[in-house]
Amino acid sequence: MKCVHDFRLRFGKRELVPIVIGGMGVDISSAELALEAARLGGIGHISDAMVPTVSDRRFNTDFVKEKAKIYKYNVANTDKSKVVFDLGRLAEATHMHVGQTIEAKHGDGLIFINCMEKLSMNAPRDTLRVRLCAALDAGIDGITLSAGLHLGSFALMEDHPRFRDAKLGIIVSSLRALQLFLRKNARLDRLPDYVVVEGPLAGGHLGFGLDWASYDLHTIVTEVARYLHAEQLNIPLIAAGGIFTGSDAVSFLDNGAAAVQVATRFTVTREAGLPDKVKQEYFRASEQDIEVNNISPTGYPMRMLKGSPAIGAGIRPNCEAYGYLLDGNGNCDYIAAYNREVALHPTAKKVSVMDKTCLCTHMRNFDCWTCGHYAYRLKDTSRLLADGSYTVLSAEHVFRDYQFSTDQQICLPT
Numbered sequence: 155m156k157c158v159h160d161f162r163l164r165f166g167k168r169e170l171v172p173i174v175i176g177g178m179g180v181d182i183s184s185a186e187l188a189l190e191a192a193r194l195g196g197i198g199h200i201s202d203a204m205v206p207t208v209s210d211r212r213f214n215t216d217f218v219k220e221k222a223k224i225y226k227y228n229v230a231n232t233d234k235s236k237v238v239f240d241l242g243r244l245a246e247a248t249h250m251h252v253g254q255t256i257e258a259k260h261g262d263g264l265i266f267i268n269c270m271e272k273l274s275m276n277a278p279r280d281t282l283r284v285r286l287c288a289a290l291d292a293g294i295d296g297i298t299l300s301a302g303l304h305l306g307s308f309a310l311m312e313d314h315p316r317f318r319d320a321k322l323g324i325i326v327s328s329l330r331a332l333q334l335f336l337r338k339n340a341r342l343d344r345l346p347d348y349v350v351v352e353g354p355l356a357g358g359h360l361g362f363g364l365d366w367a368s369y370d371l372h373t374i375v376t377e378v379a380r381y382l383h384a385e386q387l388n389i390p391l392i393a394a395g396g397i398f399t400g401s402d403a404v405s406f407l408d409n410g411a412a413a414v415q416v417a418t419r420f421t422v423t424r425e426a427g428l429p430d431k432v433k434q435e436y437f438r439a440s441e442q443d444i445e446v447n448n449i450s451p452t453g454y455p456m457r458m459l460k461g462s463p464a465i466g467a468g469i470r471p472n473c474e475a476y477g478y479l480l481d482g483n484g485n486c487d488y489i490a491a492y493n494r495e496v497a498l499h500p501t502a503k504k505v506s507v508m509d510k511t512c513l514c515t516h517m518r519n520f521d522c523w524t525c526g527h528y529a530y531r532l533k534d535t536s537r538l539l540a541d542g543s544y545t546v547l548s549a550e551h552v553f554r555d556y557q558f559s560t561d562q563q564i565c566l567p568t
């Protein structure tokens with residue numbers, strides 16, 4: 155019986171274990187987690203979401219405090235258009251996060267960064283260019299473009315000396331999105347080095363509507379693989395979303411995928427950035443505890459645990475400190491929803507906002523518990539201890555389980 159280890163992901167002459175740990179925002183896919191994937195011969199992602207915040211935690215810097223101080227005067231103002239990022243400081247934070255991760259790398263694998271277009275940061279093009287180019291400057295092995303169509307992102311990097319040498323890929327959820335990307339970038343004479351096809355069972359933001367359940371990853375992968383073959387485009391296809399066992403992975407590797415991207419099973423590893431208490435929430439989750447909702451101000455549906463403190467919380471927007479989701483005019487759907495509730499309840503000390511959430515603050519505080527569809531099976535990957543908690547796993551254990559297991563088996567920790 156075949157296992158993942160029987161396959162290899164090939165980038166030119168380089169051969170990798172075909173397991174990619176996907177980017178998980180605001181440091182859930184931490185440097186430690188990505189470094190383990192690389193050490194074991196696969197690919198790990200760090201995330202470029204809220205890097206100044208991540209850097210402050212990791213290196214004791216003061217990027218957030220500094221920005222909050224500059225814009226303190228604006229806190230009570232509903233107009234956030236003046237609140238912008240210092241591009242030099244943004245580059246510095248990215249450089250530290252990426253550079254120090256790459257420096258610590260051992261093994262034959264690679265470290266990529268997940269870069270979300272929807273982090274528009276009140277200056278979409280400028281901030282995206284800075285994040286992409288700073289990551290390349292700092293030596294990142296590859297960049298995965300996500301959460302958006304990224305029609306102009308390659309062009310933002312085209313003058314960078316590493317534009318043709320770093321691995322650059324994109325996440326799509328449909329053939330149409332891939333075709334659009336390829337058409338828009340044809341003039342650059344530079345194809346993506348890989349395409350991640352992410353299906354409806356993934357964690358984080360989804361490239362589907364609330365009708366996500368009517369789509370199926372196998373069908374989309376087949377469609378994209380046929381198209382690439384017909385167009386003689388030799389681009390490795392990486393399948394993602396709901397791949398929970400080594401056997402699930404083999405079913406894709408046997409049918410046109412060059413690798414799989416997985417995430418949910420790694421949320422409960424020691425190396426993942428979630429606090430231990432939250433890891434236990436993930437372990438305990440049942441199928442009924444998970445929902446796909448529309449509370450993300452990005453406009454994309456998002457899958458999360460219904461018990462996430464982010465749901466219904468009516469906190470004051472904190473764009474002066476964060477502000478990652480402000481569009482090019484300084485707007486965010488949460489600000490509008492929050493202001494509406496405050497206007498409706500003028501005497502209330504606290505309001506509740508049900509339709510949107512302040513994603514920056516809640517992701518920063520690990521209060522938005524996004525997860526893949528199969529998070530309810532995490533309890534089957536660990537052991538229940540006498541105190542009612544589950545054993546937190548090591549990333550190596552989960553990685554090797556994906557790599558070597560057969561027959562839908564899941565190896566439990568000893």
Ligand SMILES: Cc1cc2nc3c(=O)[nH]c(=O)nc-3n(C[C@H](O)[C@H](O)[C@H](O)COP(=O)(O)O)c2cc1C
Pocket residue numbers: 175176177178179180182201203268270300301325352355356357358359394395396397415416417418419421524525526527528
């Ligand atoms: C906790 C969590 C956070 C995620 N955050 C992001 C993100 O910031 N950007 C992104 O492109 N994908 C994100 N994803 C999606 C993963 O990178 C990955 O493609 C997908 O979840 C794989 O499916 P699986 O979780 O069923 O293995 C996230 C997934 C999880 C579970």
